[in-house]
Amino acid sequence: MEVRGLRAGYGSNEVLKGVTARFLEKAVTAIIGPSGCGKSTLVRCLNRMHETAPGTTMSGQVVLYGRDVLSLDPVVLRRHVGMVFQRPNPFPNMSIFDNVASGLVLNGIAGGRSELEGRVEASLRQASLWDEVKDRLRRSALGLSGGQQQRLCIARALAVSPNVLLLDEPCSALDPIATARIEELVLELKKQLTIVIVTHNMQQAARVSDFTAFMLLGELVEFSATGTIFTKPSDKRTEDYVTGRFG
Amino acid sequence: MRSYAARRAVNVVMLSVTAFCAAAALFSLFFVLGYIAWRGLGALSWAFLTRLPKPAGEAGGGIANSIVDSAKLVALAGAIGIPVGVLGGVYLAEFGGGRLGALVRFCADVLNGVPSIVVGLFAYALIVVPMKGFSGLAGSVALAVIMIPIVLRNTEEFVRLVPHALREAGLALGVPRWKVVLRIVIPSAARGIVTGSLLALSRAAGETAPLIFTAFGNRYWDSGFLQPMAALPLTIYTYAISPYDDLHRQAWAAAAVLMIFVLAINATTRLALRTQAMEAR
Ligand SMILES: Nc1ncnc2c1ncn2[C@@H]1O[C@H](COP(=O)(O)OP(=O)(O)OP(=O)(O)O)[C@@H](O)[C@H]1O
Ligand SMILES: [Mg+2]
Numbered sequence: 001m002e003v004r005g006l007r008a009g010y011g012s013n014e015v016l017k018g019v020t021a022r023f024l025e026k027a028v029t030a031i032i033g034p035s036g037c038g039k040s041t042l043v044r045c046l047n048r049m050h051e052t053a054p055g056t057t058m059s060g061q062v063v064l065y066g067r068d069v070l071s072l073d074p075v076v077l078r079r080h081v082g083m084v085f086q087r088p089n090p091f092p093n094m095s096i097f098d099n100v101a102s103g104l105v106l107n108g109i110a111g112g113r114s115e116l117e118g119r120v121e122a123s124l125r126q127a128s129l130w131d132e133v134k135d136r137l138r139r140s141a142l143g144l145s146g147g148q149q150q151r152l153c154i155a156r157a158l159a160v161s162p163n164v165l166l167l168d169e170p171c172s173a174l175d176p177i178a179t180a181r182i183e184e185l186v187l188e189l190k191k192q193l194t195i196v197i198v199t200h201n202m203q204q205a206a207r208v209s210d211f212t213a214f215m216l217l218g219e220l221v222e223f224s225a226t227g228t229i230f231t232k233p234s235d236k237r238t239e240d241y242v243t244g245r246f247g
Numbered sequence: 248m249r250s251y252a253a254r255r256a257v258n259v260v261m262l263s264v265t266a267f268c269a270a271a272a273l274f275s276l277f278f279v280l281g282y283i284a285w286r287g288l289g290a291l292s293w294a295f296l297t298r299l300p301k302p303a304g305e306a307g308g309g310i311a312n313s314i315v316d317s318a319k320l321v322a323l324a325g326a327i328g329i330p331v332g333v334l335g336g337v338y339l340a341e342f343g344g345g346r347l348g349a350l351v352r353f354c355a356d357v358l359n360g361v362p363s364i365v366v367g368l369f370a371y372a373l374i375v376v377p378m379k380g381f382s383g384l385a386g387s388v389a390l391a392v393i394m395i396p397i398v399l400r401n402t403e404e405f406v407r408l409v410p411h412a413l414r415e416a417g418l419a420l421g422v423p424r425w426k427v428v429l430r431i432v433i434p435s436a437a438r439g440i441v442t443g444s445l446l447a448l449s450r451a452a453g454e455t456a457p458l459i460f461t462a463f464g465n466r467y468w469d470s471g472f473l474q475p476m477a478a479l480p481l482t483i484y485t486y487a488i489s490p491y492d493d494l495h496r497q498a499w500a501a502a503a504v505l506m507i508f509v510l511a512i513n514a515t516t517r518l519a520l521r522t523q524a525m526e527a528r
Binding site for chain 1: 427434437
């Protein structure tokens with residue numbers, strides 16, 4: 001997945017000022033940068049969630065498998081590019097099972113009952129949640145802990161078999177143990193899909209990602225292999241930020 | 248700065264005033280309930296609930312037709328008013344940001360403040376005059392007009408309360424907007440929507456004025472919505488202004504029946520919502 005000269009904003013406030021970046025397939029790319037620099041806006045452009053808010057603007061190119069997705073139906077695009085948000089947001093009126101099945105059922109792509117059950121189980125296993133919930137699939141998703149809810153949201157996103165998974169600070173509401181489980185999960189999942197993860201936690205970026213993008217004030221300052229960013233960044237501002245000297 | 252003692256005195260005075268007002272509000276509720284129970288329950292009997300009214304001046308008789316007709320009137324009013332109110336409320340909450348939304352909201356608030364007798368007059372002009380006769384249908388339409396703004400604004404409030412994150416979660420799964428509203432937003436707000444609709448129903452069940460020149464009242468069984476129909480509030484009104492003691496007694500009993508009707512709607516709503524909330528845990 002790729003963005004070229006991407007500009008986006010809210011009303012007259014331009015937040016992304018021409019970002020060009022390439023997210024390699026079956027790799028994890030971390031996006032780091034100070035608060036308000038446009039990380040969330042960037043990932044929300046990748047699945048065109050950005051344009052669902054009123055008054056937003058967007059131009060440039062977003063390319064998936066050689067096609068400019070700005071010309072695609074956003075609804076179709078979002079089935080290929082899944083997203084997990086900062087706060088776990090399971091559907092409160094649905095059971096654990098129905099939450100995971102929701103994408104398949106609501107999009108009418110569920111096969112028969114047994115196929116649905118199979119895909120729900122597979123997604124929950126992928127999100128390493130199956131063992132914890134297999135005995136209470138019919139219970140409300142709100143009965144799960146925050147970390148379990150976040151893995152449930154990952155399972156829900158995985159159930160529609162996306163090619164790309166966007167994670168916007170998926171661990172910011174979680175404790176260190178739940179965070180560690182999600183990180184393991186990310187490393188496991190990258191064998192199958194492309195992952196873009198926004199994080200404020202440098203160690204997390206260093207632990208899970210293959211590439212790191214450093215953003216500042218709506219611009220992409222540096223994009224390289226994670227090891228390079230953290231050991232010998234080529235830009236002074238990146239160095240200041242990753243070493244914690246930045247304001 | 249005032250002294251500590253003075254501030255404490257003010258505190259005590261204010262607390263007593265608010266406590267007194269709270270007690271006064273509660274007292275009037277219990278007074279009304281208790282007085283109706285006292286005057287009404289004594290006159291209640293199986294015959295009263297299952298028989299038709301006797302000819303004027305004769306003692307005895309019942310209000311069976313009023314009970315059944317009230318239920319029919321309110322049911323039809325709900326069948327018209329609830330879908331319009333709920334769908335309109337969903338529209339306002341989900342898509343009503345523009346001019347049209349503001350206009351609808353304003354009209355609903357005005358409609359909510361229109362005296363119910365005026366709504367009755369509207370149904371009279373709309374249905375009774377062209378169809379050349381009083382009818383249950385006209386009564387139900389009048390009640391529906393009263394219910395619509397209540398259901399509409401209530402639905403809007405509850406749909407608005409559904410967290411934005413849930414809509415985003417749905418959209419991010421590649422679910423089209425209308426399906427997100429229908430399958431995720433509305434079910435999440437269902438408890439509030441149902442409560443509001445039932446409260447509007449119980450409000451409609453107690454209305455008298457809009458029925459006076461629409462449903463009109465009927466001393467016999469009716470045969471469908473195109474004829475004049477009885478209704479508990481109408482019966483209470485006619486009996487209460489009649490010169491007969493026996494009818495006054497019956498008016499109290501009918502009032503007790505109406506109270507039970509309305510309390511039952513309220514209680515079932517709350518109970519249903521509570522069990523649903525417990526199952527969700
Ligand atoms: N809905 C919105 N309406 C108007 N402006 C917005 C909106 N969302 C974000 N912004 C602005 O866009 C800029 C970038 O926001 P964005 O959420 O992309 O930052 P971020 O890098 O994700 O920050 P954080 O690390 O705090 O999540 C901010 O300056 C913010 O004020
Ligand atoms: Mg953000």
